Amino acid sequence: MRKIGYRLLTSLAKSCGEQGFDAEIKVLKSVLALCGDTNYKIRMDGAIFMKEYLETYFDALKGSSRLTQTYIPEICELLNDEETYIRIEAIEGISYVLETLD
Numbered sequence: 001m002r003k004i005g006y007r008l009l010t011s012l013a014k015s016c017g018e019q020g021f022d023a024e025i026k027v028l029k030s031v032l033a034l035c036g037d038t039n040y041k042i043r044m045d046g047a048i049f050m051k052e053y054l055e056t057y058f059d060a061l062k063g064s065s066r067l068t069q070t071y072i073p074e075i076c077e078l079l080n081d082e083e084t085y086i087r088i089e090a091i092e093g094i095s096y097v098l099e100t101l102d
Helices: 002-023 025-034 040-061 065-079 084-094
Strands: none
Touching: 002 025, 002 040, 025 040, 025 065, 040 065, 040 084, 065 084
C-alpha cells in the first residue's frame, strides 16, 4: 500500500514541477525521502523519479540553486546505493546534469 502511495506522490510531483514545489515544499521533501528509504523498492522509485524529473525539467532547473543544493547531492547519494539497479538509474539520471558539474 505504501508503494502505491509513493507512486501517486511521484506522479503528482512530476506533473507539478518546480512551481508545485515552490508552492508546497512538503511535497519535495516527501519525494526526497523516497531516495533514502530503507526498502530498496521504494528507493528504486525515488531513483526513477529523479532520473525522469531531471530529464524533463533540466532546462528549467539549469542554474537554479535547487539543482545544485538538492537534486545533485541526492542523485550522487543514489550513485553509492548498495543495489546495482538503483545505481544504474542514478547514472542515467546524472547524465542529464553532467554539464553543470565541476
